[in-house]
Amino acid sequence: MSAVSKPSPKAIFWFLFAAGGTVCAFVLPAMIFITGIGPAIGLFDQSGLSYPSIYGFFSLWIPKLALFGIIFLALWHAAHRLRVCAHDFGIRADSIVALTLYGLATIGTLATIIALLRIG
Numbered sequence: 001m002s003a004v005s006k007p008s009p010k011a012i013f014w015f016l017f018a019a020g021g022t023v024c025a026f027v028l029p030a031m032i033f034i035t036g037i038g039p040a041i042g043l044f045d046q047s048g049l050s051y052p053s054i055y056g057f058f059s060l061w062i063p064k065l066a067l068f069g070i071i072f073l074a075l076w077h078a079a080h081r082l083r084v085c086a087h088d089f090g091i092r093a094d095s096i097v098a099l100t101l102y103g104l105a106t107i108g109t110l111a112t113i114i115a116l117l118r119i120g
Contacts, residue, residue: 013080014080016077017080017081019077020075022073024074035049058119067116068112072109075104075109075112076105079102079104
């Protein structure tokens with residue numbers, strides 16, 4: 001008879017890492033192009049990027065939720081990537097590194113929530 005093992009919490013961090021990697025690879029470059037490069041080279045009208053326009057857009061809950069998801073996943077992807085890099089550089093205090101990096105991702109997530117709740 002086989003013993004049923006307890007599920008590992010590693011799956012949660014790997015999911016956040018993979019989802020964050022997808023966001024960083026596909027969504028962030030598009031956002032940078034649409035809000036930065038495109039208007040700078042004259043492809044898009046810059047009037048939609050004014051402060052009142054952007055503030056009004058992010059006063060709605062759906063854009064807030066989307067922006068939260070993008071920032072949240074990017075933070076957790078970066079935390080896990082930096083944890084792996086620390087290990088590759090020979091830092092073997094994995095529990096301290098993990099606590100520090102995931103703690104920073106948590107603080108960034110909370111700061112994002114506070115900032116988005118203060119809009120409109």
